[in-house]
Amino acid sequence: MTGNSAWAERAQKALTPNYRQQPVALVRGEGTRVWDADGKEYLDFLGGVAVNVLGHCHPALVRALEEQARTLWHVSNHYFIPRQVELAEALLAVTPFAGRAFFCNSGAEANEAMLKLARKYHADRGHPERNEIVACLDSFHGRTLFTVTAGGQPKYRQGFEPIVPGVRHVPYGDLAALDAALDSKTAAFLVEPIQGESGVIPAPEGYLEAARELTRKRGILLCFDEVQTGMGRTGRTWFHEWLSVTPDLMSVAKGLGGGFPIGALLATEEAGAHLGPGSHGSTFGGNPLGCAVALAVLRELRGGVLERSREVAARLRAALEGLTAAGRVERVRGRGMLLGLVLRGVAAGEVMKGARERGLLVNAIGDDVIRLAPPLTLSAADADLAVERLSAALSAAPARA
Ligand SMILES: *Cc1c(COP(=O)(O)O)cnc(C)c1O
Secondary structure: OOOHHHHHHHHHHHOOOOOOOOOOOEEEEEEOEEEEOOOOEEEEOOHHHHOOOOOEOOHHHHHHHHHHHOOOOOOOOOOOOHHHHHHHHHHHHOOOOOOEEEEEOOHHHHHHHHHHHHHHHHHHOOOOOOOEEEEEOOOOOOOOHHHHHHOOOHHHOOOOOOOOOOEEEEOOOOHHHHHHHOOOOEEEEEEOOEEOOOOOEEOOOOHHHHHHHHHHHHOOEEEEEOOOOOOOOOOOOOHHHHOOOOOOEEEEOHHHHEOEOOEEEEEOHHHHOOOOOOOOOOOOOOOHHHHHHHHHHHHHHHHHHHHHHHHHHHHHHHHHHHHHHHOOEEEEEEEOOEEEEEEOOEOHHHHHHHHHHOOEEOEEEOOOEEEEOOOOOOOHHHHHHHHHHHHHHHHHOOEOO
């Protein structure tokens, strides 16, 4: 039997060293739990980075994948793909603003398509000069060259220059700065409703509504990146359902396939029509396997998962807020099953390590945030157990110098 350390050694020899990997090789999962190559069991509160909305190996998803695998794997978009059409219809049915869907394989590709469409939309309408993208500092939109350029974290661009021209950044949540940045050269404003990768930072109250007004008045496309916040993660199918605003374009990925790689761009009928014949594409985009699984995920979300997730998320949040009394958690932010704990006086990396040793997988962001993204199917008992383990890890972590 090959254990964790042997896998680590082989990985470090065979793979490009771009990931900072923890000394655990995961070999099996079921629901909220995963097991490593040494046989140790964990509660998985990272969930493949906010991907596994229905946990590991959900029976309905396994069934959908197996059935599709016996029927048709891949044919390309040279032909109509019934599963893809059905998935588009199912997504549009739960996304009233949207009239068109484009499928790809990841969040970065969904954003890439969104940004390309934003430029094409204005170019088609006789305004090729309207090509600038305004995005937010500290945002994350993926790792293609256009999306690292749009992302507001310079570390992801370093060494990869020259970057894509025509992107400007404004501080997240700063309306005056946004107002000043949006002009007659702006094609689109791209924003995460909650900044996930930079530490689960929700947009300030009223910011997205005001951004909608500013962009509408100036003929600028409003683009929501719901790659992390979508597919029920915050207790509604899309985060923006909590608000009274809708975007013109929205990117979706992470939870869409519940762990099967698939992404999508959803667009208003008017904007979506500008991704004309031959203008964009993806060999694997909307492949039958991914679409069959995503259809099953959407069916489950409609079947009561969202309602139950809101109840358990409220319990989880209350328990996490209880940890503030011990002094090492300053506050809890986020929504639903996407939560960030802001730490005080302890290093997030130490807390992550201590939690892992106690059988709980969480994610350290920077020095002082722990991100939790458990499945929407989390049980009350497992929520309590996770908080117990996290609490022990917090108390045991060494005080930060
Ligand atoms: C994860 C993420 C992406 C990138 O998705 P990939 O599938 O890794 O390309 C883009 N935007 C947001 C908000 C994300 O959280």
